[in-house]
Amino acid sequence: MKINSTGEVLTVYLEGEIDHHSAKSIREEIDTAVEFNMPSLLILDFSGVTFMDSSGIGLVMGRFKTLQKSGAKLNLSNLPPNIYKVMKLAGIDRLANIDKGA
Numbered sequence: 001m002k003i004n005s006t007g008e009v010l011t012v013y014l015e016g017e018i019d020h021h022s023a024k025s026i027r028e029e030i031d032t033a034v035e036f037n038m039p040s041l042l043i044l045d046f047s048g049v050t051f052m053d054s055s056g057i058g059l060v061m062g063r064f065k066t067l068q069k070s071g072a073k074l075n076l077s078n079l080p081p082n083i084y085k086v087m088k089l090a091g092i093d094r095l096a097n098i099d100k101g102a
Helices: 023-037 054-068 081-089
Strands: 002-006 009-018 041-052 073-077
Touching: 002 023, 009 023, 009 054, 023 041, 023 054, 041 054, 041 081, 054 073, 054 081
Parallel strands: 009 041, 041 073
Antiparallel strands: 002 009
16 A cells, blocks of 8 residues: 655555455554545545455445544545445445546
8 A cells, every 4th residue: 555645635545455354454554644644635546456345345434434524525546347336336425536447
């Protein structure tokens, strides 16, 4: 995972598998970066994600709730088709702007 902060935008480039084994450490790293940078927009870039289970949905929902406290927005970008479908079915598009990517 790579994290880039530019002004008020924090972009997290997720990689590999997001499952119950990896979600906790990903969540902790993102939360630390959000707390430190106080962004007005958090972008989670899924272009490097090869697999995601329901832990990924929990990860997104939790970050949304965290950002709500400060009024920041959440965008999901470059979602592979299978992950885009799961996010839509879970109703994440009501919480965050979703760019399905390629």
